[in-house]
Structure formats: structure tokens, C-alpha cells
Amino acid sequence: MDPREYFRQFADDEEFERIVEKPTVTAMWRDCTAEFADRDAIVFKGESYTFAQLESDAAGFRTVLDNTVKDGKRVGILSANSYDFVKAYLAVVTTGRTAVILPAHLDQRSVFGCSIMFGLDAVIYQPELKESVSLVKVPLIDITLTSDEKTGMTDCDEKTPCVMMFTGGTTGKSKCALLSNGAVMQGTVNGCYGISPVFGQRYMLVLPLSHVFGLIRNLMTSLYTGSTMWICTNNKDMFRDIQVFKPTVLVFVPALAEMSLSLSKQFGRNMLGEELKYIICGAAAVAPYLIEEYDKIGVNLLQGYGLTESANLVSGNPESLKYPDSIGFPYPNQEFKVVDGELWIRGKNMMDGYVGGDESGFDEEGWFHTGDLVSIDERGLLRITGRIKEIIVLSNGENVSPAELEAHFNALPFIQDSQVFEDVAENGKHILALEVVPRQTVLSKMDLENPKEYIISELEKVNLTLPSFERVNRIEVRDSDFERTPSMKIARYKKC
Numbered sequence: 001m002d003p004r005e006y007f008r009q010f011a012d013d014e015e016f017e018r019i020v021e022k023p024t025v026t027a028m029w030r031d032c033t034a035e036f037a038d039r040d041a042i043v044f045k046g047e048s049y050t051f052a053q054l055e056s057d058a059a060g061f062r063t064v065l066d067n068t069v070k071d072g073k074r075v076g077i078l079s080a081n082s083y084d085f086v087k088a089y090l091a092v093v094t095t096g097r098t099a100v101i102l103p104a105h106l107d108q109r110s111v112f113g114c115s116i117m118f119g120l121d122a123v124i125y126q127p128e129l130k131e132s133v134s135l136v137k138v139p140l141i142d143i144t145l146t147s148d149e150k151t152g153m154t155d156c157d158e159k160t161p162c163v164m165m166f167t168g169g170t171t172g173k174s175k176c177a178l179l180s181n182g183a184v185m186q187g188t189v190n191g192c193y194g195i196s197p198v199f200g201q202r203y204m205l206v207l208p209l210s211h212v213f214g215l216i217r218n219l220m221t222s223l224y225t226g227s228t229m230w231i232c233t234n235n236k237d238m239f240r241d242i243q244v245f246k247p248t249v250l251v252f253v254p255a256l257a258e259m260s261l262s263l264s265k266q267f268g269r270n271m272l273g274e275e276l277k278y279i280i281c282g283a284a285a286v287a288p289y290l291i292e293e294y295d296k297i298g299v300n301l302l303q304g305y306g307l308t309e310s311a312n313l314v315s316g317n318p319e320s321l322k323y324p325d326s327i328g329f330p331y332p333n334q335e336f337k338v339v340d341g342e343l344w345i346r347g348k349n350m351m352d353g354y355v356g357g358d359e360s361g362f363d364e365e366g367w368f369h370t371g372d373l374v375s376i377d378e379r380g381l382l383r384i385t386g387r388i389k390e391i392i393v394l395s396n397g398e399n400v401s402p403a404e405l406e407a408h409f410n411a412l413p414f415i416q417d418s419q420v421f422e423d424v425a426e427n428g429k430h431i432l433a434l435e436v437v438p439r440q441t442v443l444s445k446m447d448l449e450n451p452k453e454y455i456i457s458e459l460e461k462v463n464l465t466l467p468s469f470e471r472v473n474r475i476e477v478r479d480s481d482f483e484r485t486p487s488m489k490i491a492r493y494k495k496c
Contacts, residue, residue: 001380003332007193010318015199019192023158024181026094028188028224029055030153036226039200043230043245044083051226054087061091062151065122068139072121074164077143078102078111078133079126081209081231084143086219088124089209093163093181096156100164100176103210108135117356118164118176158182164355165212167308175359177308177351184216186349187311190331191221194302194318195249195278201227202275204247206235206256213283216312218251239263239271246273253283253488257290257301258416258439265441269297278302284489285384285403287410288324289439295321304328305382309351309361309368315382325407326381341373342388373401390492392422395430398469402492405470408462409434414442414455419482420472421493431473434459437481452477 008016022028037052049057069075075092077099079085092099100118102111104126112135115123122139125132133140162181179187192198203222207214222229230245232238250272252260257279264271279294279301286303294301304316305327317328330336334347344367351368353360362368373386386401393399402420409418416439423433438455448454455477463471483491 003330003334004193006329006380007316007318007331010194011196011198015197018199019189021189022185022224024156024160025090025162025184025220026096026153026155026181028185029090029094032223032226039226040228041223042083042086043228045233047083048228049083051223054090056150057087057146058091058094059150059152060146060148061087062095062153063147063149064141064145065091065095065097066151067147068141069122072097072139073161074098074100074118074120075141076100076102076111076115076118076120076123078104078106078123078129079143080104080128081205081214081233082126082143083231084126085209086231088143089219092124093184094153095151096154096160098161098164098178101166101210101215103166103208104129106132108132112136156181158185161352163215165215165308166210167212176355177361178353178355179311179351183311183349183351184220186331186333186347187212187216187306187313188220188224190311190313190316190349191217191280192225193331194316194328195280195300199225199227201225202245202248203227203229204238204241204245204250205229205231206238207251207253211283212308212312213251213253213306217280217282217306242271242273242276246275248275249278249280250276251280254281254286254290255284255484255488257281257286257294261290261293262439262441264297265293272297272299280304282306285407285410286320286324287416289410289413291320291324305372305384307370310345310347311349311351313349314345317381323381326377326383328382329380330382336376337367338374338376339369341375341385343370343372343374343382344368345370373403392420392432394432394469400432400470405432405434405466405472408466409436409459412458412462414439414446415459417482417490419490419493423474425473432471433474433476434463434472435476435478435482437478 033051033055040048041051041054042049111132115136123136124141124143126143158181160181162184163179164176167177205218209215282304291301302320306312306314315328315330337344346366371388375383386403390402391399405420406418416437418436420434425431443451456475
């Protein structure tokens, strides 16, 4: 089936035809400012900015850029989520320059190293982060600067580099992926598929814009669809902001979805606002429990799959309730194949390559090896079964995928998260171990005399259904969450 036609069934025909591919961010933004000029684009610290105002401020910042670094091509942006970040990002990429997104938590040595490694011609910085750019030798631009002189957008083509973003890649080593205008726009349009209505929604931004999920699926798709995006200044205030803004779409990682569901069960559906219709969830495995429980309170939690290297969006699942174990159907303009269980991709949404290292990311035929192990069913739906780098090779030569085992244990409604890993027993023998984080909102309703004892006994029942070589030898119930990465994924224990 044609990928675009698959997603047609989940939208009104007239609105679906409005989802058209734009070649560049400049082309998209020019159309948006014409069509949605008087609509609110961004809400930040209680102030609303229309599409026209955002473009006017971006135009002023383009002048600042031209006056500071006329011929520079790579411009770093070091800023927390803010209106100024959006303004600066749009100003950079609509002049044909490349925005190098530097996570706001980087220290001064790291920022200096990035400026050298990635050949930055200038660094835009938030005044609060001035100390972090103190070692940088290229021109520095205060992100709050503006000019009364307005500079227009610069036309470019889809192959023009657009943005560079940090990623763990397939080896776990941090590097920077270079995405073209065409790739960014393919990811942006992919974000429009699977929800209805898609235009004129109300988004809330809680994920960092230095993460591809936040930049592409949250910001870019919001702008493309003439939607309004509220930027949270402090995630601790997220639920207070929800009460004020009443979002219709939230873009979450599973850990945020879990926390929000827990609070909704404690304090009522209104914690999420009465108008919330969709939660777009990804960046880590989504438990079927979350999908089912959100459906009970009238919220569609839709999961998907993507990578920084693929401009975020590879597949999406508009039928998450029906197929809760699937990351969905592939988006348009991609080719796929599965080699020894691993998903390989090439297409318009893929990066141009890694910057700052020897690894290109692609094989001789242009295939990107994702490192993700998948299965594909007869309908074309994808399912993740593990990560190559996480595979545990047992002493008997058997290969075990932790993610595949964890899915069995996570199916229990009182298990929030789990981690299967290789451990060493007292006798020195290597064994499989399991640690779990219980879902307290479920346990609290079960009136158990000894919750831990019950959890372990139920986990053991699941354990006995597994092939003998995949059974865990030790089970531990944690009293606290696992350590998390900046993108809220579970930090995997190192292999023995």
C-alpha cells in the first residue's frame, strides 16, 4: 500500500489534501506567514505572538545575523526553550544557514569544543548562559537582540543543510547528525499524518528543542499546521499551564505520559485539561497499558518511531489502541529492508551524514543501519524487538534481546518499567537479572498485604512461560525509578 494513502483513512479528505510537501523551511514559513498571519503561533510567559509578529521578529534577527556574520554558514544556538529560540532558529534556517542546536546544559568547555569540531561561524546565546560561551572564539550573538531593519528570507533548495543535532547514533557515541531542508520538511509533514483535525491545534512544548522530537514533531509540525504552541518555562509548572492553555495535543516521551496518567488517576481527568484529544508518544518503548488507560479517559495516545538521523519520524501508529505493540506504518518517501532482523532505511527524510567524526552512518548502497531489531506483519506494521547493541550473548551461545523480554513483564498492569541485564552471581556465573519499577497507582487499588511478594510471584509466572535460556535468575522490585538519559530513556546498565 502507498504509505500516504494508508494515512488518508484517518483524516477528512479536504483536510488531508492540505497536507502537501514543501521543499524547504523557507518555502514552508513563507506560506505559513501568508496563510496564518493573524493566528497565534507561540505563547510564552503569558504573551502571545502571531505568525506575522514571529516573522517580523525573525526578520529583525536576520539583519543582526547579516551584520555579524555575513558569509557564515554554521551558526550555533545555545538556549533553553523560549520564544527567542524559535525566532533565532527560524532566522538562521530561512537565510540558507545551518542551525547547530547546542543543548542548553553544555558547559563552557563542551561549547568551545563544539565550536571547533563543527566549524561554527558564530554562536547565538541566551544571556543567562553567557558563561557557557566564555571560551568561544567566534562571534557571539545575544539571542535577545533585534533590529528595526527587516531582512527577508533567502531561497534555497531541499539539499541545502538546515540543522545539526546531537544523537547517540547506532553506536551510543555522541555525534551530530546533519539534516537537509528536504529531510526536515519530510519529518515535519510526516508529523501531520494520523490525527484529525490536524490544522489549528493547540500544542504544548515540554520536550527540549535540542531534541529532534521536540524540534520536528512539536515545533515544526505545529508551525506547519497553523497551530498555537505554548512553551513551558518550567516543566514543574506543566499542569498549571495545561489548566490555562487547554492543549489539544501533547508530545510526550513515555515517562511523561506515565506521570501524567498517574496524576490524572489521583486528581481527575482535568489534570490534562478538558480539551486534550491526542498524546503523541515516542523516543522509547510505549507500554500497552498507557494506551489502554488513556483511552478510558478519552485521550488517544498514538505511538511512533523515529531517529535523529531520520528527522525524527519513520513510522506512526494511528491505530495504537488496536495494535498497541506496534510502532505503526512507515511514512512516505522511504525505503525499508530488514537484514538479520535489523531495520535498514534510506529516503528523503534521512540525514546527509554525521559531522565531526569518521563515521558516515551509511553503507555503500546508501542504507542507514538503525541498530533496531524489528518484525513486520502482513499489514506492513512494524514492531521493535530490541537493539543490536543491547543483545546479551549467553555462555551457551544463545542471543537474548532485553527489550523483547521486558515487553513480557511490562504487560503486567502493575509494572511501570523494567530492565533485563546480565549480572554475575555469587559463584561467578553470568546470569540474567530483572529489575522492575512498580506502577503504584495500580497497586494502591489492589489491597495487597505484601505488594513486593505479590509482584515477584506474578513476575515468576511470566518468567516460566519463557524459553528456559531466556528466563531471568534474579528479580528485584525497585523503590525508585531507573536513572534516565536527558531524553528520559532508561539508562541501561553496562554489560558485565
